[in-house]
Amino acid sequence: MGVRAFVVGFVFGLLSLATAADDWASLTKRLHAPLASGEFSQVKHIGGLPLPLQSSGIFVVENGQLRWLTLLPFESELRISVTEVAQWEQDSKVWAADAQAQPMVATLAKLMLALVAGDAGALAQLFQLTQFEVIDEKCWALTLRPLDSVLAAHLTEVQARGCEYLAQLSFGEAGGDTTLIQLSPQS
């Protein structure tokens, strides 16, 4: 990292510092209801693939662990915790990514866990709130950027919007791939 990049980052940081604290407080106020379970639909746009990859299923949060059960186009289960992201098949773990070894996976896991749980404090440890928009009394939209420079080089932008709870989450990667997830509480 060149000196100039550092200076730019520093000035930028100073400017955003003043408003950031208010925004986090405001977000904390609005994002208070955790999602215990619900349905999701996900659309992934991957550079080079002509069609988006669509999937849908249900999710459950229990004991700080997010169980992500894809039902379509095929059944599979992902269990996401702060320390590990693991693929399960018929109650046995078939594959796992250690959070320590993969900071990117770890950050995404923490992001999802924090948003679903409505934990703005956990977000503030990893991200910088670059934009926070209050739409009406209940609804909001935000844009985040990873604090970690190594991560920011891969995960360029995170957007989320919701009212009482998180309704939509999207993130963009450096390569141009995007993932858009819609969530709705279980009716």
Add this chain to the structure above:
Amino acid sequence: MIRMGQRHLAVAWGLCLCLIALCLWVRLENYRFDASLLSLLPTAQQHDLGTQRAALANKHLTDLLDRELLLLVGAPDADTSAEWAARIQSAIASPTRQPQTVDATDVTQFSEAYFPHRYFLLAEQDRALLRDSPDQLLRRAQQQLYSPMGAGYQPIADSFWLFQNFLQSLAEQSPLSVQDGWPTLTHEGRVYRLVRFRLQGEAFDANAQAGLADLIDQLQAQLPTDVTFFSSGLVVHAAYGARMARQEISTVGLGSLIGVLALLWMSLGRGSVIALLSCVGAGLLLAMTVSVWWFESLHLITLAFGATLIGVGIDYGIHARVALASGERLRVLLPALLLGLVTSLLAYGIQGTMPFPGLQQMALFSCVGLLGAWLSACLWLPLLTDKGVHPRKIFQWVHHYWSRVPALPLKPQWVALLLIAALALFWQLPGDDRLSNLQTSPASLVAQEQTFQQLLQRGSKGQYFLVAADSEAELDARLMALNEQLAVLQGRGLISDFQSLHDWRPALERQWHNRALQESLYQTQGQSWFESLGAPALANDARQALVESAQPLTLARWSAQMPQPQFFFKSTEELFAIVPVQGVIDASSVQALSADNIHYVDRPATVAGLLSHYRLQLQHWTAVAIVLALSLLVWRLGWSALPLLAVPVLAAITVATVLSLWFSLTLFHCLALLLVLGIGFDSCIFLLAGAQPKPVWYATSLSVLTSGISFGLLALSETPVLHFFGLTVLMGLLLVWSAIPSVYKGLATDRVLVNRADYK
């Protein structure tokens, strides 16, 4: 007339010393004192290929480690640990200690270097799946693709996530990952940041060490209670060792100086004190000047031993002063003084014959120092008046002891037999030659180092296999065979772990096999995979990418782009792989894997072996020196003097035997025994050559007392080497002193028989 000539000589010698002092001053301007323990040790005698290669590898590894200063800063949360890591980094950074930082480009550079060879690389798990159940591998790839966490998918370049998985398997080998710009690890809820420094210039240079020990202590003191840091790196140990040595040299040096001064003042009066100290000062000055001009860098431990010369060099002075004051003429004294010098030089000079840098330094320093002190005593002391040199009341007990002990008549032939038996015993006395005996680091530092290595899951670099080959293929083949055997040992629990170059760059044969597996996957499954993604046209592109990447990751390429120099290096003709082995439980089964070009290197054991070799050699040479000195002395003083001359020898061997049986006999104990011999012989020579035993006994006692003070202080040292040294000399001298009167009184020489009448 003689008096005038004497005066001229004394003045000339004084002027000479002024010139010598000038030489010393010039040289000290930018002289470097060494504190590294390793530089005291001998280099391996390079007789066979294995040791030659091991020396090469050791040099390679020490060069790497010498230049490393690592700190692990731990705190309960990420922010605090990052904050303190940054603070500590900026506090320690200096032009000679350059902080090493990581940023995004370092991480991408690493994967970019592997990328062109991705079809040749596979994670172990993927390799097994590809071989046994490719269906499962496909299912997993699909799950990764649809997972919200599955980021960074490259449809053409890495269709089945295999390269990503390979990179992850590499990352998992280290407990560290880059977070918030720091290499980070989490252990039991604490976040640790690794702060790295690269040392510029010589690692053991005073500049690199300057203030490091104090700085680390200060930082430790500033830390909040829940923040900790551990340091690692030879430079830290060297810095602490040097600081301790410096402190102890000043306390031991100053302490013995004050003690000796007080003692001499009380016993011989003010005039003698100044004269005797001038003699010792002249000796030290000469020794220091010659040593710093002779050696590139003088070790601090040499100086510590040198400081003890205050005690030994003063020996001649005391004997000469007491004898001159009691009416002897220098001309009469000179033969005894000369005999004393020769035996001491013999005892000290022996050290210089070993190819052991530390010993050579000490030998030169001691011999030159003694010569200087001796010359000064001979030239200066006769000029003093006799005033004030009378036994004081507080030293009456010395004479009481002499007159109380019974005479012990010993037959010279029996003593000779005893001596032969003792020397034969001494020849083979077993010792303790572990390197840890020479450890100069404080225990807290050693504990820190251990915690550090545990947290980082780094094993000691002490034991490893060194694999040598002429070509890459040969090296790969040997490494693969060795890795397989080591895996078996690991499975049987005989070793806990090992690391190999192949973890980071698989063998070429393995790489081609990986590529065949991937090629078959792309050929058989590519089409249906891309059809399921709605992009059947890409299958061809993906296959094309595989075909175009036909270069395996060669050793040359790997070592140029992503060096892991702890696993690989090359000399002009050969390639070398280093396979560190940890937790060796059964050394013999590990040793058994050695072959022609596979050498097992156990550095602690090798050093211990060397120390043992030199300790035995020193024992042998000491025995030879004893025989030579005894022959010389018996020739000059007569056969009947043998029982008394045997006293220092038997005392030294007794101490050695006691140490060997109940404590530990090290190389440094043996050195200490040489001192006992030197001082002991001096006393015996003067007793036998002097006319009256009373002043000689008084001088002998004073000289044992002064040595006792200087070496007794050494015994208080926390540096094991110095502690051993002091304690051994103290015990030896005590034995010599207490045995001399009885044995002397029992002697059957004419002179003793005459003397016995007037001094009881």
